[in-house]
Amino acid sequence: MTTRPIARAISTAVAALLALALTGCATSSAAETSTGAEVQCPGSETAFDRLALADDARAIDGPSTACLADTSLPIVASDEASAVPLTVTGVDGVEVTVDSTERILPLDITGTIAATVFSLGLGDQVVGRDSSTGFAEAADLPEVTQEGHTLSAEAVLALDPTVVITDTTLGPRDALAQLRDAGVPVVIVTKERSVENVGELVDQVAAALGVTERAELLKDAIGTDLDRVTTAIDAAIPTDPADRPRMIFLYVRGSANVYYLFGEESGADSLIEAVGGVDVAGEIGWEGMRPVTAEALVQAAPDVVLVMTEGLASAGGVDGLLERLPALAATPAGEHRRIIDMADTEILGFGPRTPVVVDALARAVYAPGTLETPADDAKTGTDG
Template sequence: MFSRAGLGILAFGLAFALGLSACSSPGQTDVATNGEITATLTDPDPQPIAADPRPRLPVTVRGFDGTDVTVSDTSRIIAVDRFGTLAQTVYALGLGPHLIGRSTAAKLPAIIDRTDVTPGGEAMSVEAVLALHPTLLLTDTTTGTPAVFEQLRAAGVSIVFFDPARTLTGTGPQIQAVADALGVHDQGVALAQRTTAEIAAATAAVPAGKPKPRIAFVYLRGTALTMLAGPGSGADALITGLGAEDAGTAAGLTEPFVTITSEALIAARPDILLVMTDGLASVGGPASLLKLPGIGQTPAGRADRIIDMSDSVLLCFGPNTGRVMTALLPAVYR
């Protein structure tokens, strides 16, 4: 089993994550001939809530680690977490021009050219961060060791920590927490309201009266099954929000992700396999996935029910959450 922090470094660093807003491009689902469905966002970049707003600084905020931090300069921001949420939120708040560094997970087209300070999905590199001369680092406890953060603080980097958990109900509050740390409170209110409304609309769109499918989020890399998601993975919150049942949680997992065996997957009895697009490609595509040991013995394998979505949006949460859910709904309830 992996600890929450260990999983963040080992797995999600490698991965990354029909729009409801009038300003957002619609999503779609593409059905392959073998029954696999790709859920997409036509424009994966969230619509900024403002155009380069002027932060009201200085501002003092209490980070998730309990430390009070005074932020006086947001001209050079690095945002790093295992889901890519923080970088996406900075961009959606309208401060994309000030974002200079990101994590491997933050692969939205609008910010893909920012420096990756967690290359290869490893822990944050002190050298990579300091080379960018940041005025502010937004992060969480899963992206580096205490020694790394001590070195950065000793070098004069202001660090604000955020909650590493990803839930639907926590999405709005986290957006607001990021906005407050950046001195753009009003933009945070507007963005949180927009995102919360999109999540609510997606949840309300879950078809009534249909059987609740059991969905397994499977992390794929290489030529084999790698990990199965469980409680606290973020995937469980997304799946539940879609009106479905998380297969890992139902199977009794107690960690966000566990190393998976064919026997464990068979026992989880998923009706649908939810995977990241790059992960699916890494095993050779849907036809190859269905040939892996254990897959064919699951209801999902027998029914050819595979849904994939871009690594950069599927589990990113943040401002795209409602749009991601809406794009997934037709695939889940086809």
């Protein structure tokens, strides 16, 4: 079993890869391809348990895009005011005093912390964003990151935040030290992301803002929606594990010729399990993320490969990816061209939209016939 220190190290490495994945890429909405072409989500208005599911999810042909028909955030209704001043201890062990939540600045590599603050009903108190915070509610906020995901202390200080909440996935570290030296309360929350720890992140963010009642409401709402989604998915999962789709998550960066296989404790394993797939990276003992090898792909023999939309574009679409990784082309997923992509800032972000992300991915896995899949040439972008 992976120990917590190892899990934290893996989480840090995954965050570094996500930073590379998102650097230089425009933030995509959930309903757009990497080229900005709109991806329709027909069938999204139909409950999952009413969809025409494939008889055999392991034998489906062709790629598909998992997208959210509704990209808005769930927001709790509560009159609870922030219980400030308060003192909270971050996951870094630093005790922080927060005197005001009037000007909140939530920052991380996936935009998950900002989404959590907005879903807690405090979006009108957020004064800025990172480049990964791409949901519509935050679109007009000024960015405080430069050149992808480099945090600018000067840009942060110019916004005069009363509290900064981050998880250290944005660098450089000196920027956070500079903020603390300037007297800005900086609360560090967990950087780990999975289906299972959504509630933990909600609690930590809410604790920094003094809104524990709102946290309970949000966790209840997320839990209810996730239970509904997973109950419907569970009914579609074959009883025999041997009949379940064997899945892997590949981090792809064609511009750097980098291809990583995400395994246990990466968050990808949690997502795969949530949709009833077999996490074959974990099955072959693959922990965290490492450069993929031909041997690993042959051993894994996946039926389905999950990728980020921008990453797939950087490799030249499905055809380009299979050409760059001949061993993948020889797997069942390659032979059936079963590559499922999802927006970079959604697929491993987790947070308040976890239920709809899981639902969208399950639809792409079990009922891709309900989706309009963009042609490969629409998925081909530059290596930028």
